[in-house]
Amino acid sequence: MNIAIVGTGYVGLVSGTCFADTGAIVTCVDVDKDKIERLQRGDIPIYEPGLDELVVKNVKAGRLKFTTSLAEILNEQEIVFSAVGTPPDEDGSADLKYVLQVARTIGQNLNKYIVVVTKSTVPVGTAAKVRSAIQEELDNRGVDIKFDVASNPEFLKEGNAIKDFMSPDRVVVGVESDKAKQMLTRLYKPFLINNFRVIFMDIPSAEMTKYAANSMLATRISFMNDIANLCELVGADVNMVRQGIGSDTRIGRKFLYAGCGYGGSCFPKDVKALIKTADNSGYSMEVLKAVERVNEHQKTILFEKLKSSLGNLEDSNIAIWGLSFKPETDDMRESTALVMLSLLLKSGCHVRVYDPVAMDECRRRLSVIATDNTDFAHFVNNIEYCRDMYEATLDADALLLLTEWKEFRLPSWDVISRSMRNQLVLDGRNIFDSEELADAGFEYHCIGR
Ligand code: UDX
Numbered sequence: 175m176n177i178a179i180v181g182t183g184y185v186g187l188v189s190g191t192c193f194a195d196t197g198a199i200v201t202c203v204d205v206d207k208d209k210i211e212r213l214q215r216g217d218i219p220i221y222e223p224g225l226d227e228l229v230v231k232n233v234k235a236g237r238l239k240f241t242t243s244l245a246e247i248l249n250e251q252e253i254v255f256s257a258v259g260t261p262p263d264e265d266g267s268a269d270l271k272y273v274l275q276v277a278r279t280i281g282q283n284l285n286k287y288i289v290v291v292t293k294s295t296v297p298v299g300t301a302a303k304v305r306s307a308i309q310e311e312l313d314n315r316g317v318d319i320k321f322d323v324a325s326n327p328e329f330l331k332e333g334n335a336i337k338d339f340m341s342p343d344r345v346v347v348g349v350e351s352d353k354a355k356q357m358l359t360r361l362y363k364p365f366l367i368n369n370f371r372v373i374f375m376d377i378p379s380a381e382m383t384k385y386a387a388n389s390m391l392a393t394r395i396s397f398m399n400d401i402a403n404l405c406e407l408v409g410a411d412v413n414m415v416r417q418g419i420g421s422d423t424r425i426g427r428k429f430l431y432a433g434c435g436y437g438g439s440c441f442p443k444d445v446k447a448l449i450k451t452a453d454n455s456g457y458s459m460e461v462l463k464a465v466e467r468v469n470e471h472q473k474t475i476l477f478e479k480l481k482s483s484l485g486n487l488e489d490s491n492i493a494i495w496g497l498s499f500k501p502e503t504d505d506m507r508e509s510t511a512l513v514m515l516s517l518l519l520k521s522g523c524h525v526r527v528y529d530p531v532a533m534d535e536c537r538r539r540l541s542v543i544a545t546d547n548t549d550f551a552h553f554v555n556n557i558e559y560c561r562d563m564y565e566a567t568l569d570a571d572a573l574l575l576l577t578e579w580k581e582f583r584l585p586s587w588d589v590i591s592r593s594m595r596n597q598l599v600l601d602g603r604n605i606f607d608s609e610e611l612a613d614a615g616f617e618y619h620c621i622g623r
Pocket residue numbers: 328329330331332333388391395428429430431432433434435436437438439440441499500
């Protein structure tokens with residue numbers, strides 16, 4: 175089966191590579207010439223465990239190709255997936271510029287039946303817009319070519335993307351014709367050995383499913399963060415509460431971890447977009463509005479704890495462990511570290527940071543912020559990027575853990591104690607043992623315990 179995936183971002187590249195690994199002949203398309211050249215050389219632009227080898231293996235086998243021209247390869251394909259970005263507009267709704275550009279290119283070049291599947295996270299009603307954009311271009315050319323649109327939202331998690339894609343809990347597909355349903359059933363058949371289900375439904379429901387899933391997960395996290403903050407006030411331990419409620423099968427154990435806020439490319443954006451979709455339909459999503467408010471506040475919680483321990487922060491030295499929005503990725507989109515860095519630097523702190531993979535990304539992001547905001551530019555010199563986690567603690571007045579990378583879990587507290595000038599640890603992901611820290615002479619604060 176020949177398929178094309180347009181957009182070689184996270185979702186596009188992982189999906190394309192995994193489909194190729196099951197035997198499909200996949201062409202990945204991207205307008206970014208540099209990126210395509212890098213990919214052709216086997217140089218992977220994102221950090222995702224296992225992806226390099228899988229790309230190289232499938233390129234060698236001739237099942238995975240890269241090109242900048244959708245027009246050139248379009249009519250060799252049976253299915254085209256669109257996995258281009260849908261960045262949030264200023265008002266929080268998803269910007270469909272790239273999705274519709276792809277649709278128009280398809281309409282301008284199509285000569286035969288094809289199924290056009292949207293994999294990007296797009297608001298309800300987008301497949302209909304894609305259909306109209308393609309049809310409009312076909313009408314302009316005066317040709318009558320049949321095609322189908324479909325929606326196949328992606329649920330993979332960064333850092334676990336290959337495993338999530340290869341053995342998903344479920345695949346959701348929105349279709350409007352039996353032919354498209356048959357073709358997508360065939361494409362996903364190799365995954366059936368893993369015992370998972372393809373759930374077919376109408377297109378608007380498929381589009382809605384993605385937003386509802388991410389919003390539900392974000393809701394669980396914000397709810398637990400709210401409970402954690404209350405636990406602190408009444409002397410309860412959120413870890414115990416989590417175990418207590420998570421063992422109820424109706425609730426389940428996952429996504430109940432309190433912490434210093436959720437980030438990433440999906441939860442913040444999708445929660446905002448769903449609120450916006452509802453607003454546009456004259457409905458107010460009250461729960462989700464609170465979910466967003468709680469999360470914004472939660473990202474600042476370690477800063478508040480730091481201030482109440484240290485008082486004035488001017489000229490204090492702060493060590494930060496972890497910059498990415500979660501472990502196993504260099505992605506810093508909407509990360510708590512960005513909020514914390516901004517608060518700390520603006521308060522006159524000197525910050526020493528360490529992250530196993532996200533340091534370059536942090537430098538890049540902060541230099542972009544500094545270019546747009548000259549006030550911020552001079553703060554950036556107050557960050558030092560360290561070679562390892564211990565170096566970051568040198569002369570520190572406090573150590574802040576923001577991302578729970580494995581290598582941070584069992585540090586040598588003796589070494590850290592000698593390195594720091596004040597023994598204060600603020601744990602934003604509840605990974606340290608309070609007794610162990612107390613024994614080592616540290617003042618220790620975490621979330622909800
Ligand atoms: C998420 C969804 O899980 C995935 O299905 C969807 O396709 C894209 O969005 P991702 O953004 O890669 O995936 O990360 P995820 O592992 O879900 O974590 C999101 C954020 O929530 C992280 O910042 C994480 O630290 C935080 N989180 C997660 C918590 O604070 N507590 C939890 O219990 C779980």
